[in-house]
Amino acid sequence: MPRLAFASGAALGVAGLVAVVLSRADLTSNQLGITLSLSPASRAILIAASAALAILVALPPPRAERSTLLRWGLGGLAGMTAMAAAPSLGLVVMILLLLVVLQASGVGRRSYANRFRAPALAVGLLALAIALAAMQGPPLLTRLVVVCLVAGLAAALGVLPYIHEFDPDETTAASPIPWLAFLGPIVAVVVVGKAGEMVEGAEDAFGALLIGLGLINIVVATLASWRTSSDAQAWRYSFVADWGLALCGFGLVLPDGVGAALLVLYSILLGRLPLYLWSRQSLREKAQADRPINFIVAAALAGSAPFAGFPARILLLRAATAMYWPLALVLALSFLLWLPGSLRLGRTMGAPAGRQLIGVAVALGISVVFGLFPRPLLGLAGL
Amino acid sequence: MTEVAAFVAWLGAAVIVLADSRRGLAAGLAILAVAAAAMAWSQGEQGGAIVLLAGGVLAAALRFTIGPDGWGLMQPGSTPRLLFTIIAALVALWVALAVTSGPSAGIRFAALTVLVLLGGRLLQAAEPAVMLTAIAGIALVLGFVSGDGIASYSLAALITAGVSAMPAPAPPHPRGT
Numbered sequence: 001m002p003r004l005a006f007a008s009g010a011a012l013g014v015a016g017l018v019a020v021v022l023s024r025a026d027l028t029s030n031q032l033g034i035t036l037s038l039s040p041a042s043r044a045i046l047i048a049a050s051a052a053l054a055i056l057v058a059l060p061p062p063r064a065e066r067s068t069l070l071r072w073g074l075g076g077l078a079g080m081t082a083m084a085a086a087p088s089l090g091l092v093v094m095i096l097l098l099l100v101v102l103q104a105s106g107v108g109r110r111s112y113a114n115r116f117r118a119p120a121l122a123v124g125l126l127a128l129a130i131a132l133a134a135m136q137g138p139p140l141l142t143r144l145v146v147v148c149l150v151a152g153l154a155a156a157l158g159v160l161p162y163i164h165e166f167d168p169d170e171t172t173a174a175s176p177i178p179w180l181a182f183l184g185p186i187v188a189v190v191v192v193g194k195a196g197e198m199v200e201g202a203e204d205a206f207g208a209l210l211i212g213l214g215l216i217n218i219v220v221a222t223l224a225s226w227r228t229s230s231d232a233q234a235w236r237y238s239f240v241a242d243w244g245l246a247l248c249g250f251g252l253v254l255p256d257g258v259g260a261a262l263l264v265l266y267s268i269l270l271g272r273l274p275l276y277l278w279s280r281q282s283l284r285e286k287a288q289a290d291r292p293i294n295f296i297v298a299a300a301l302a303g304s305a306p307f308a309g310f311p312a313r314i315l316l317l318r319a320a321t322a323m324y325w326p327l328a329l330v331l332a333l334s335f336l337l338w339l340p341g342s343l344r345l346g347r348t349m350g351a352p353a354g355r356q357l358i359g360v361a362v363a364l365g366i367s368v369v370f371g372l373f374p375r376p377l378l379g380l381a382g383l
Numbered sequence: 384m385t386e387v388a389a390f391v392a393w394l395g396a397a398v399i400v401l402a403d404s405r406r407g408l409a410a411g412l413a414i415l416a417v418a419a420a421a422m423a424w425s426q427g428e429q430g431g432a433i434v435l436l437a438g439g440v441l442a443a444a445l446r447f448t449i450g451p452d453g454w455g456l457m458q459p460g461s462t463p464r465l466l467f468t469i470i471a472a473l474v475a476l477w478v479a480l481a482v483t484s485g486p487s488a489g490i491r492f493a494a495l496t497v498l499v500l501l502g503g504r505l506l507q508a509a510e511p512a513v514m515l516t517a518i519a520g521i522a523l524v525l526g527f528v529s530g531d532g533i534a535s536y537s538l539a540a541l542i543t544a545g546v547s548a549m550p551a552p553a554p555p556h557p558r559g560t
Contacts, residue, residue: 034534090529094538097522101515101546112552113509120518124502127521131494131528137483 017050020081035087039193040382041258042084045185045265047380049077052182052269059359062281064172072173073182075102080186089194093126096156099183108174109167118155118164119179125152126191133198142202149198150209153191157184159243160217168232172277180239181273185246185265192250203253210251211327217244218334225341231348232283235276238301238345241338242268248331249316257319259378263312266370266377271300271308274363275349282350289351297360298346300367302338308370315374385425385489392418392493393475396500397468399516404455405446408516412547413443415497419523422490423536426527431536435526438540442519442547449550450512464507471499490527497524511552519546 020043028037038046053073060066079099086092100123104116129148132141155162157179164176172178179187192210199206221241225234242264249261275297282288303309313335320328352360370377395415402408416439424432457465479492497520504517519542526539 034531088529088531088535090525090535091531091538094522094525094529094535094542097518097525098542098545101518101549105549105552111509112511113514116511116514117505120505120514121502123518124498124505124521127525127528128495128498128502130525131491131498134485134494134528134530135483135491136485141483 017047017054020046020050034091036085037087038085039189040380041189041193041262042186044262044377044381045189045269046077046081046084048266048269049080049182049186052273053077055270055274055359055362056277059278059355059362061277061359062356064277064280068173072106072178076178076183080183083190084186086190089126089191089198090130092190092194093123093130096126096187097123103174103178106174107171109170110165110174114165115174118158118162118176121162122152122154122156125149125155128152129198139201142199143205146199146202146206146209149191149195150206150213153188154213156187156191157243159240159247160213160220163240166233166236168230168283172280177236177239177273177276180236180243181268181276184243185269188246188250188265189262207251207253210247212251214244214247214249214251215330215334217241217247218331219244219337222334222337222341226337226344231286231344232280234341234344235279235283235348238341239268239272239276241341242272245312245316249312249319252316252319252323254319254322255383256315256322259374259381259383260312260315260319262381262383263308263315263370263374263377267303267308267312267367270370271363271367274359275301278352278356278359278363279345279349281356282352283348285350287350288347289349290347291351293352293357293360294346294349295343296346296364297349298342300364301345302342303335306371307364307367308374309367310371311374385422385487388418388421388425389489389493389496391421393468393472393496393500394418396497396520397472398456399513399520400464400468400500400504401457401461402455403451403458403461403510403513404453405448405450405512406454407456408450408512409443409447410454412446412516412519412543413440415520415523416440416443416543418493419527422493423527425487426490428532428536431526431533434533434536434540435523438543439523442543445544445547446512446516446519449547450516451510467503468500471503472496475499494524494528497521515546515549519543522546 028035057069082095083092100119125148129145133145158164158176221237225237228234246261246264249257300307303313317328395411398411420432420436475496479488501517501520508514522539522542526536529535
């Protein structure tokens with residue numbers, strides 16, 4: 001019976017993925033009485049998230065059950081698809097609320113309040129932004145909407161200044177990692193995509209706030225990833241640092257900036273997340289190694305050529321140069337901060353063998369393909 | 384009608400802020416549901432109002448059965464929360480009447496005061512029943528501010544009831560992947 005349930009779940013998941021892949025972006029449907037449509041960027045992120053789940057279910061990390069991965073992953077994907085197709089931010093926030101409650105209901109090592117509070121705050125802040133955006137008033141009101149939107153997004157993702165409490169020994173599904181690495185990308189794409197009308201007249205403030213928050217996250221999280229005492233914490237901060245890049249990209253608004261943000265999100269979903277999960281066993285055993293594979297992983301995590309992070313950084317620099325060149329200088333210097341943390345994370349992979357080695361090779365292979373041929377990926381997202 | 388409903392919404396949120404046990408929380412949620420339904424009705428969304436009321440009342444009934452026993456209203460040490468309910472209402476009233484404009488000051492006041500009160504409750508509480516009731520209240524507000532017609536009312540009602548049906552969370556778990 002468990003095998004039948006697993007097979008049914010897997011078949012439904014594959015069918016859902018096929019439906020998303022075959023769907024046409026920006027096509028609207030009114031069949032359910034509400035207008036549903038999938039933007040190209042949301043569709044691209046959904047495909048990447050589905051691919052990440054497929055890789056993890058095919059090559060599960062040690063001590064992780066395929067059925068558990070599939071159950072949590074498909075639940076998350078269902079919510080992500082609903083958020084991507086929802087016509088308004090109000091409906092998106094309601095679906096987000098449901099995901100917050102469902103994730104907190106799982107079994108975790110942190111107290112319920114600690115698991116629930118930060119993502120629930122995100123729901124409250126985004127709801128406040130929607131309520132304020134519906135009112136008419138002075139320009140300051142739109143600025144308040146901008147602050148609530150950006151703060152809500154940061155709280156949902158678990159980036160600075162609303163970093164979620166993290167317990168290295170907690171199961172990944174109950175930890176803040178799904179917000180940073182699985183649900184987060186679609187939340188960011190949808191919130192930023194739907195914010196346009198709400199921040200009319202304050203677009204510059206919205207972009208500036210995203211860039212400022214992004215820079216703070218890059219600097220603090222890269223340093224924390226290098227200096228923190230716990231290796232698992234270092235991995236968590238590395239996700240936050242990548243989010244800093246993505247937020248800067250979204251804030252730059254230009255197509256190159258948005259493209260950079262999407263490439264970073266692809267590399268989180270298909271690179272950093274699987275690598276983190278495959279490193280969990282060696283993290284527990286505190287097994288570190290300095291083999292060539294560890295340095296290749298470090299290079300991929302640091303965003304060096306020919307991996308996916310490299311074209312993302314190039315696009316980001318190009319967009320920053322076009323907008324305000326000193327920002328490009330700051331970003332270029334901040335990219336160096338990735339090196340020490342990434343070398344540390346590479347070592348924590350230990351000496352991958354068997355299924356773990358295949359998984360690491362697949363993630364690195366995907367990253368190289370994305371790094372060498374980013375254009376098809378950007379085209380998939382409508383850029 | 385909207386002004387009365389707005390005051391009732393504040394009352395419902397204030398009860399949720401001041402309650403620590405299931406009966407008090409259920410009462411607050413029921414009051415808030417009535418107010419949300421009245422506001423939807425006043426906007427000409429009769430169907431939405433009925434759906435919202437049904438979802439809210441079901442949620443209140445479920446909350447009445449799940450959570451710490453008793454009413455738990457205004458227990459010792461709740462003075463700061465009482466002050467919070469009054470100050471939040473006054474600030475929301477000022478914003479709704481003097482700072483902002485638009486078709487209905489009542490709805491603006493209700494949305495602001497309920498979101499601020501329940502957001503504050505979420506940050507302050509540690510008991511799962513309290514946190515779930517606060518988030519259910521936020522879902523009710525989202526129902527009437529998101530402006531997607533019957534879809535948003537229905538989803539809000541479903542989520543409010545669903546969240547209130549969540550059982551007590553499982554105890555912490557040992558290490559795992």
